Amino acid sequence: MELPAELLQTLRAHFGERLSQAASVRQQHGKDESHFSAFPPDAVLFARSTADVAFAVKECARFGVPVIAFGTGTSLEGHIAAIKGGVTIDLAGMNAILAVRPEDLDVTIQPGVTRKQLNEHLRDQGLFFPIDPGADASLGGMAATRASGTNAVRYGTMKDNVLGLEVVLADGSVIRTGGRARKSSAGYDLTRLMVGSEGTLGIITELTLKLHGVPEAISAATCPFPSVEAAIDTVILTIQSGIPIARVEFLDQTMIAAVNTYSKTDHQIAPTLFFEFHGSPASVAEQAERVASIAAEFGASGFQWATTTEERTRLWAARHTAYWAALALRPGAKAWTTDACVPISALARCLLETKADLDRSGLISALVGHVGDGNFHALVLVDPGNPAEVALAERLNQGIVARALALGGTCTGEHGIGMGKKDFLAAEAGGALSVMRAIKQALDPDGILNPGKIIKD
Amino acid sequence: MELPAELLQTLRAHFGERLSQAASVRQQHGKDESHFSAFPPDAVLFARSTADVAFAVKECARFGVPVIAFGTGTSLEGHIAAIKGGVTIDLAGMNAILAVRPEDLDVTIQPGVTRKQLNEHLRDQGLFFPIDPGADASLGGMAATRASGTNAVRYGTMKDNVLGLEVVLADGSVIRTGGRARKSSAGYDLTRLMVGSEGTLGIITELTLKLHGVPEAISAATCPFPSVEAAIDTVILTIQSGIPIARVEFLDQTMIAAVNTYSKTDHQIAPTLFFEFHGSPASVAEQAERVASIAAEFGASGFQWATTTEERTRLWAARHTAYWAALALRPGAKAWTTDACVPISALARCLLETKADLDRSGLISALVGHVGDGNFHALVLVDPGNPAEVALAERLNQGIVARALALGGTCTGEHGIGMGKKDFLAAEAGGALSVMRAIKQALDPDGILNPGKIIKD
Structure with a gap:
C-alpha cells in the first residue's frame, strides 16, 4: 500500500524530519521480539506530544489509513506489525515524567517512559512501580498489552495499577478515562477497556499509575x-x-x-x-x-x-x-x-x-x-x-x-493476543468475541487502529 | 406504559406464578434505599435460572420493552427505578453457591447470593469475601454497581475481586467473560466493562469471585x-x-x-x-x-x-x-x-x-x-x-x-451513577461520555436495558 500523496504531504508539513520512510526505520518498526517476520509500515512518525498523535490519527482517519502505536517494540505476538501497511507512531520520544505525587502514591507520565526509567526516577523518593515484564518496555505498551511479570502475585498487573489514561481515539479526538481517585463507580470502566486493547481502540498518550513504597x-x-x-x-x-x-x-x-x-x-x-x-x-x-x-x-x-x-x-x-x-x-x-x-x-x-x-x-x-x-x-x-x-x-x-x-x-x-493468538482468543472467548467486535466497530468503525490484531476477521 | 398483550402472554406462559403485576410487588421493585420516589415496573418476573433471564430479555427485546435487573433493591442512586416502565427481573431467587474452590481461592455463584450468605457459607472453610457495602446486598448487584466498603483499602473493590461473569445481553444471548485464571491478557476486558455498568449493558447471571483466607x-x-x-x-x-x-x-x-x-x-x-x-x-x-x-x-x-x-x-x-x-x-x-x-x-x-x-x-x-x-x-x-x-x-x-x-x-x-448522578458523570467524564454512549449503543441499540441510567439522554 502506498500512502496517499496528500496525506504524506500533510504529515510531512507537520512532522518534518520526524517523519521517516527510510527502509531501515520502517523495517525496525514492523518487527517485535516474536517469531513473526517483519511487516513494515509505510511511514514512521516520531511523536512528541498528544497533539502530534491526535493530528496524525485525524489525518490518517481522513484517508482510512492504518495507524499503529509503537513503544519499544518488545511485544511477543506481533502486536506492532503493520500487516495492512499504514503509519506507525513511535511514542518513545514522549518519555516525560509529568508529576510524581508521593502523598497519593501516584505518578503521571507520557507513554514512552520505560519501566526502568520510571523506577530510576522514583528511587530517591522511596517509591517504585512493580510491574516488570522481561523487557524494559514502555509503560504505554505495557498498559496496551495488560502486561505483568514477577511481582503480580503481590502487586497485580497493569490492570490493577493504572488509575487513569489519556487516549487518542480513532477520529483523533482526545479523551481522559479514570482519574486520580483510588476508586470510582462513575460509569463504564473505560480505563480497563483501554488496558489490554493493544492499540486497537485508541492510542494511550498519558498514564496515571499507582506507586508503591519501597519495602x-x-x-x-x-x-x-x-x-x-x-x-x-x-x-x-x-x-x-x-x-x-x-x-x-x-x-x-x-x-x-x-x-x-x-x-x-x-x-x-x-x-x-x-x-x-x-x-x-x-x-x-x-x-x-x-x-x-x-x-x-x-x-x-x-x-x-x-x-x-x-x-x-x-x-x-x-x-x-x-x-x-x-x-x-x-x-x-x-x-x-x-x-x-x-x-x-x-x-x-x-x-x-x-x-x-x-x-x-x-x-x-x-x-x-x-x-x-x-x-x-x-x-x-x-x-x-x-x-x-x-x-x-x-x-x-x-x-x-x-x-x-x-x-x-x-x-x-x-x-496478549496480537496477530499470534487471534484463533485462540476466538476459542477462549466464544460468544463474547462478538461483543469485542461490536465494541471495536463502535469505537473504530473504519478499522484504522492497529488492524488485524486481537479479533479475527 | 402498558405491556403488549402478546409479550405478557408469552411471559406468563413461561413464568406462570412467577410473573406478578400486583401493585405492591411493582411498587417494592421500583424503589431502592435512596431519596428517589418509586418508579414501579409494569411487571416483575422472579427468575430461577439463566435460561429464565435470557428468555425474558429476548422476548422483551422483541417488543422494545425495558428490562431492569433487581437484586436486593439496596442501591442508593435510584438504580432499579423503572423510569420508562417495563419488566423488572428479580434475581433474588437465583441464590445458589455453585462451587467453592479453596485451592484456587475462588467461588462461582448465582447473582442473588448476598454477601452475608456467601460469608456464612464460607466460614467453616476459613475463607471470606471482603467486599462489604453497608447493606446485605446481592453480589450481582454489587458487581453491577462496582461496590466496595470498609475493606477496600486492603482488598480492593468489586472491580478487583470478580474473575469472570456470565451475562445475558440485550438480545437475550448469553456470554461468558473472564475466567478462572488469576490474570489474562486475552482481548478486551469485558468483565471490567460489565462491572459497574448497572444493568445497562447486560444482566449478570453468574459470577466467579476471588476469595481470601480468613487472617x-x-x-x-x-x-x-x-x-x-x-x-x-x-x-x-x-x-x-x-x-x-x-x-x-x-x-x-x-x-x-x-x-x-x-x-x-x-x-x-x-x-x-x-x-x-x-x-x-x-x-x-x-x-x-x-x-x-x-x-x-x-x-x-x-x-x-x-x-x-x-x-x-x-x-x-x-x-x-x-x-x-x-x-x-x-x-x-x-x-x-x-x-x-x-x-x-x-x-x-x-x-x-x-x-x-x-x-x-x-x-x-x-x-x-x-x-x-x-x-x-x-x-x-x-x-x-x-x-x-x-x-x-x-x-x-x-x-x-x-x-x-x-x-x-x-x-x-x-x-454508582444510577439516575441520581448522570449530570455529574457528564461533568466528570467529559469527552469520554461519548465513548460510553457509543458502547451502550453498540451493545443495546434499542436501549432496553435499564434505560435512563448512567448516561444522560
Missing part, C-alpha cells in the same frame, strides 16, 4: 523440590495461608541447568522456586520462615536465604536472564514462547503434561513460571530456518493452549 | 485525633509506609457523638479513626504498634486496642450502625448520602470545606469515610416532606461533587 525490608530465597507437584503445592499453601509473598517464580530442571551455566550459579538441578518477601524486617523474616516450613512439609530440605543485597541481586539477575540462558542451550536457535495461565490447582498437572509433550517432541525446551498467578512460559528452541521445527513448535503451542483452556485457564497470561 | 489474627483499634488533618495525615503516612492495613474508617465529631448515643459506647468526642489489622499474630501486633506511633507523631494520645473479639465486634457494629445512629439525630428525617472520593492528599481539605458548608447550611449532618481510599459520605438529614430542605441537600451534594472533581476526584466512590 523497608526485602529478602529472597531459593528452594529445590523433589517434584513439580511439591513445588506447586508449596505455592498453593503459601497463598492460601495469606502470606503476602511478593514474588514466587518456578524454574524447571532444564532451566535451572541453563541458568547455572549461563549465570555461573550452582543451584541444585531440580524443580526450583525463587521467592521474594517484602515488608518490615520482622514480617519478612516471619514470612520466609513460614514458607520454609511449608516447603519442608512438601519434602524440600534446601530452602536457602539470599541474605545479602548482593546475593539477592545475583539471584534475580539469574532469573531475569533465564530467557538468554535457555537460548544458549542451542546456539543459533530462537525461542518460541508460550504464555498459558491456569487456576493454580491445575498448574502442576498443566506443567507436567506440557513437559511430557515437549520432551516427546525432541525439541529442547525449558519452563519458567510466575506460579503464584498460575502463569508459565515454555521456551521452545527452534531453528527458525527449519520449517518443520517451526511447525512443530506451533503445534506444541496449540496443545498447550488447548490444555490451558480445558483446565479453565487462558491462552495468554500476560503477552 | 490468622485480626485486631482492631480506635484513636481520637486533635484535628481532621491529624487523622488524615496518619492515614497517609500509614499507607505510604506500606503497612497493609485492612480497614481505616473516619468518623467526625458529630458521628462519634451519634454513635455513642445509639450504640451506648463512650468514645471521646473527636475526629476518630477506627482501624483493623489482618495477618499473623506477630504482624498484626507490629502493624498496630507502627500505626499507634504514627498517630502519636500527629498528636494523638488515645490509641486504644480492641483486644477481645467481643470488643472488636462491638466496635465494628458501632461503625456499621453509623447510618442509623446519624438518622437518630433527627427523628423522622431521611439521610441524603453523598459519595465523593478524592486523592488522599486532598482529603483533609475536602472534608473540612465540606464540613464548613454543611455547618453553614443549618441542616444536621455527619461524616464517615473509607479514608484509606479517599472516599467519604456526608449523611445530610432532611425532612423529606420539606422541599426547601431537599433542595438544600441537593445543592450541598452538588457543591461536594464540584469540590471533589476540582480536587482530581470522582463524584462517586462506590454508590
Whole structure:
C-alpha cells in the first residue's frame, strides 16, 4: 500500500524530519521480539506530544489509513506489525515524567517512559512501580498489552495499577478515562477497556499509575523440590495461608541447568522456586520462615536465604536472564514462547503434561513460571530456518493452549493476543468475541487502529 | 406504559406464578434505599435460572420493552427505578453457591447470593469475601454497581475481586467473560466493562469471585485525633509506609457523638479513626504498634486496642450502625448520602470545606469515610416532606461533587451513577461520555436495558 500523496504531504508539513520512510526505520518498526517476520509500515512518525498523535490519527482517519502505536517494540505476538501497511507512531520520544505525587502514591507520565526509567526516577523518593515484564518496555505498551511479570502475585498487573489514561481515539479526538481517585463507580470502566486493547481502540498518550513504597525490608530465597507437584503445592499453601509473598517464580530442571551455566550459579538441578518477601524486617523474616516450613512439609530440605543485597541481586539477575540462558542451550536457535495461565490447582498437572509433550517432541525446551498467578512460559528452541521445527513448535503451542483452556485457564497470561493468538482468543472467548467486535466497530468503525490484531476477521 | 398483550402472554406462559403485576410487588421493585420516589415496573418476573433471564430479555427485546435487573433493591442512586416502565427481573431467587474452590481461592455463584450468605457459607472453610457495602446486598448487584466498603483499602473493590461473569445481553444471548485464571491478557476486558455498568449493558447471571483466607489474627483499634488533618495525615503516612492495613474508617465529631448515643459506647468526642489489622499474630501486633506511633507523631494520645473479639465486634457494629445512629439525630428525617472520593492528599481539605458548608447550611449532618481510599459520605438529614430542605441537600451534594472533581476526584466512590448522578458523570467524564454512549449503543441499540441510567439522554 502506498500512502496517499496528500496525506504524506500533510504529515510531512507537520512532522518534518520526524517523519521517516527510510527502509531501515520502517523495517525496525514492523518487527517485535516474536517469531513473526517483519511487516513494515509505510511511514514512521516520531511523536512528541498528544497533539502530534491526535493530528496524525485525524489525518490518517481522513484517508482510512492504518495507524499503529509503537513503544519499544518488545511485544511477543506481533502486536506492532503493520500487516495492512499504514503509519506507525513511535511514542518513545514522549518519555516525560509529568508529576510524581508521593502523598497519593501516584505518578503521571507520557507513554514512552520505560519501566526502568520510571523506577530510576522514583528511587530517591522511596517509591517504585512493580510491574516488570522481561523487557524494559514502555509503560504505554505495557498498559496496551495488560502486561505483568514477577511481582503480580503481590502487586497485580497493569490492570490493577493504572488509575487513569489519556487516549487518542480513532477520529483523533482526545479523551481522559479514570482519574486520580483510588476508586470510582462513575460509569463504564473505560480505563480497563483501554488496558489490554493493544492499540486497537485508541492510542494511550498519558498514564496515571499507582506507586508503591519501597519495602523497608526485602529478602529472597531459593528452594529445590523433589517434584513439580511439591513445588506447586508449596505455592498453593503459601497463598492460601495469606502470606503476602511478593514474588514466587518456578524454574524447571532444564532451566535451572541453563541458568547455572549461563549465570555461573550452582543451584541444585531440580524443580526450583525463587521467592521474594517484602515488608518490615520482622514480617519478612516471619514470612520466609513460614514458607520454609511449608516447603519442608512438601519434602524440600534446601530452602536457602539470599541474605545479602548482593546475593539477592545475583539471584534475580539469574532469573531475569533465564530467557538468554535457555537460548544458549542451542546456539543459533530462537525461542518460541508460550504464555498459558491456569487456576493454580491445575498448574502442576498443566506443567507436567506440557513437559511430557515437549520432551516427546525432541525439541529442547525449558519452563519458567510466575506460579503464584498460575502463569508459565515454555521456551521452545527452534531453528527458525527449519520449517518443520517451526511447525512443530506451533503445534506444541496449540496443545498447550488447548490444555490451558480445558483446565479453565487462558491462552495468554500476560503477552496478549496480537496477530499470534487471534484463533485462540476466538476459542477462549466464544460468544463474547462478538461483543469485542461490536465494541471495536463502535469505537473504530473504519478499522484504522492497529488492524488485524486481537479479533479475527 | 402498558405491556403488549402478546409479550405478557408469552411471559406468563413461561413464568406462570412467577410473573406478578400486583401493585405492591411493582411498587417494592421500583424503589431502592435512596431519596428517589418509586418508579414501579409494569411487571416483575422472579427468575430461577439463566435460561429464565435470557428468555425474558429476548422476548422483551422483541417488543422494545425495558428490562431492569433487581437484586436486593439496596442501591442508593435510584438504580432499579423503572423510569420508562417495563419488566423488572428479580434475581433474588437465583441464590445458589455453585462451587467453592479453596485451592484456587475462588467461588462461582448465582447473582442473588448476598454477601452475608456467601460469608456464612464460607466460614467453616476459613475463607471470606471482603467486599462489604453497608447493606446485605446481592453480589450481582454489587458487581453491577462496582461496590466496595470498609475493606477496600486492603482488598480492593468489586472491580478487583470478580474473575469472570456470565451475562445475558440485550438480545437475550448469553456470554461468558473472564475466567478462572488469576490474570489474562486475552482481548478486551469485558468483565471490567460489565462491572459497574448497572444493568445497562447486560444482566449478570453468574459470577466467579476471588476469595481470601480468613487472617490468622485480626485486631482492631480506635484513636481520637486533635484535628481532621491529624487523622488524615496518619492515614497517609500509614499507607505510604506500606503497612497493609485492612480497614481505616473516619468518623467526625458529630458521628462519634451519634454513635455513642445509639450504640451506648463512650468514645471521646473527636475526629476518630477506627482501624483493623489482618495477618499473623506477630504482624498484626507490629502493624498496630507502627500505626499507634504514627498517630502519636500527629498528636494523638488515645490509641486504644480492641483486644477481645467481643470488643472488636462491638466496635465494628458501632461503625456499621453509623447510618442509623446519624438518622437518630433527627427523628423522622431521611439521610441524603453523598459519595465523593478524592486523592488522599486532598482529603483533609475536602472534608473540612465540606464540613464548613454543611455547618453553614443549618441542616444536621455527619461524616464517615473509607479514608484509606479517599472516599467519604456526608449523611445530610432532611425532612423529606420539606422541599426547601431537599433542595438544600441537593445543592450541598452538588457543591461536594464540584469540590471533589476540582480536587482530581470522582463524584462517586462506590454508590454508582444510577439516575441520581448522570449530570455529574457528564461533568466528570467529559469527552469520554461519548465513548460510553457509543458502547451502550453498540451493545443495546434499542436501549432496553435499564434505560435512563448512567448516561444522560
